[in-house]
Amino acid sequence: MDKNISTLLREIKTKQDWSQVRLAAELGTTQPTVNRILGGQDNCKISTFKAICALHEACFAGEVEATPT
Template sequence: MDKNISTLLREIKAKQEWSQVRLAAELGTTQPTVNRILNGQDDCKISTFKAICALHEACCAGLTEPTPT
């Protein structure tokens, strides 16, 4: 996967239509942390990174269209 953590979080936010507060609650972090990540400051705890990856997989797995063969 070549997406950065900010992109993953933006995709989750758009797909679920969640606020930053709701995202923070789902990820077990704070709203300011979510805000920093959304604004391109990708430096976060590994636990937050893993939570974002897992949530993205759960809610956005079919987000990208498969390439035709």
């Protein structure tokens, strides 16, 4: 996957239509952390990184991206 963590988080936020507070609760982190990541500061705890990856996978399970031909 070529997406950075802020892109993954933004995609979750858009698809689920969640606030930063809701995202933070789902990820087990704080709203300021979510705000920093959405703002492009990709450095976060490994546990937050893993939670974002897992939530992204759960949100987009079953969706297949078109392969360029």
